[in-house]
Amino acid sequence: MKVILIVGDGLADRPIPELKNKTPLETARKPSLNKIAETGICGIMDPIAPGVPPGSDTATLALLGYDPIKVYSGRGALEALGSEVDVLPQDVVFRCNFATVDNNLNVVDRRAGRIETSDSSKLAKALKEIVLKEHKDVHITFKNTIQHRAILQLRGPKLSRMVSDSDPQKTGTPILTVNPRDDTPEAKKTADIINKFTRRSLEILKTHAVNARRIKEGLPPANAILCRGAGTLPIVKSISLLYGVHGAVVSVMPLIRGVCKVAGLRLLDVKGATGTYDTDVVAKGKAAVQALKTLDFVFVHVKATDVASHDGKVKQKIRMIEKIDGMVGCILKKVTLDETLVSVTADHTTSLVTREHEGDPVPVAITGPGVRTDNVKEFDERNCARGDLGRIRGKDLMPTIMNLMGKAKKFGA
């Protein structure tokens, strides 16, 4: 048996007056999502626990069957792993932004005017291998990814992820001094490294030719590096080891790819998949079905529903849901439900009103052979709440699917 698990990022929402007190999912035209609900079993799911707003990292760990409370160890290493950076278990990794600061080191633009990748790549070269004379034992690697985004990786003895961010996450305030978050010498050392790296990078970027040119052109200079989300790799068993199931992921988001890599999934590249509204969902659906020819399990992630909620764009969210529905329609045409389980859910609720991840449960539906179908006919937050799956936790979904697939291990004799 084969499985496709489709995850709409931030797909779930709350009822809003603009939609006559319905949610975007309740409003959208979605015959294929409804078909999964109608031919399958439905429920609601707390990705972490009732009322706890999940991050995309913790939620995806949960959807892959891990207990996020036990295994989560920060975002940085996961993001790096998904950005084709090799990460070892002992590495401490930060997510970074190229930013613009004024003469008093106050942050003016957290993304340096969303600097083009061509510019940030040149600047990154100058920061690539900084050696701090006080910490020669630590290998510091800086690598830009897309636009203003970058990774800072520390490799060496006695490091810790228990340090605060230098990124103030807002403008008008200075770069923050990084502090240890526990009493260990490891945390103290790591904080010191980031503070010294920050100062050194300020010096290097200030006089860089790219920034001189940007200023001349009236663009904000990328004259500072902001660090956040210190993390190490979560230590987990792969899905193939746990269930004997070999899988892949269709997603362009580095963080999602990183989590899936930790779980032992292959990372597929799909032409036209962008993580934005214009993403080619049909190409993603086709790639997933294609991958099932050789693999058992495909995790398909679509980002832009979350983007729409973060931007407060009601119509865009509904349109993205309808695009996902199109992808599901394409998948349902190409697989036979006699041999394939298809499940659809969200990694978390993202509210169009608060524009934040929220702790409300998400709908989930599973269709395929052996499923105890229920009376739910529509895939949305409230109809699924009346389904026979009841209310489960994110970490329960993978065992539920693996059980239907015949891959769950018996506990006891």
Place this chain on the structure above:
Amino acid sequence: MKVILIVGDGLADRPIPELKNKTPLETARKPSLNKIAETGICGIMDPIAPGVPPGSDTATLALLGYDPIKVYSGRGALEALGSEVDVLPQDVVFRCNFATVDNNLNVVDRRAGRIETSDSSKLAKALKEIVLKEHKDVHITFKNTIQHRAILQLRGPKLSRMVSDSDPQKTGTPILTVNPRDDTPEAKKTADIINKFTRRSLEILKTHAVNARRIKEGLPPANAILCRGAGTLPIVKSISLLYGVHGAVVSVMPLIRGVCKVAGLRLLDVKGATGTYDTDVVAKGKAAVQALKTLDFVFVHVKATDVASHDGKVKQKIRMIEKIDGMVGCILKKVTLDETLVSVTADHTTSLVTREHEGDPVPVAITGPGVRTDNVKEFDERNCARGDLGRIRGKDLMPTIMNLMGKAKKFGA
């Protein structure tokens, strides 16, 4: 956003033949409770876990968002804290009764004829500061509260709450010898202190003038102290620290007030609130709404539904439910549901038949902005079981409410 959480003590019940196999909640006229159900989302809740009958202390800890299995450390210290006794984290505190024993130290009346507070106050003075020559390092404080009720507080080095009760909880049997409940010298020492305190208090009370007078008047003498429920303060973070929410409690019950104090809530005093059938629920409702002008969160507790069940009084229970409904009506008139979340539930089921706390789940409803309203129209045990909240745990309610309030912290990034 503001929150009112209304808790009817022992509000939930089982169906009984006397009410045509309905519960008191299903029988009572309760338009305002129903309005919360109809305009909100409903569910059922296991205060501790399915089938586990909760104490009022563990249930209230859970309703405030704490995991009672992890944090509960006995009742004594909570009751003392709610009785305006100052309690330090290392103190071991017992709940005590003035009781009547015969010459063989068999308990004749566990409450010494529900002795008046004026008499018990005089007797308590004689026990106020007993010093045991074998345990001079331990400061022993005895304080009566209302009628036969009192507090015994031990402060000093090497004490433990892991000791048994001297209170046999029934008549016709002797005062029990207190034993250590683990192998530590601390438990052994604490047990010895209580046994010596018990003997000393027997000597003092035997010859006290108040008891001589009581015997002359044909009243049972309060000639013994029974100790039970050894406890220390649970070590928890306050609600304001956890969520940045500032709150208060409206309750007269020392135990409930103690738990709420531990959680960092302010204790409000309301004229006319009594904890009995005659309590002024409208005054309580008004006080709650008034408190919301300066605070974010008010916990309103009404006791007498539980009293009715313990006494097996069906009509009184229904009448108290209707009184609570009146209070809810008063609250709903005074708040706007655009800015306020109103939640109603029970701390546990108390059965009119068994007259005990039971482990059946309790109904819960939440109304207010952003709530995914469901199809439930009546607030009772069985209608709420069909609501979209599904079945949650007591400790999940607070995160669920804080999430709707926008105060829940994201886990992950």
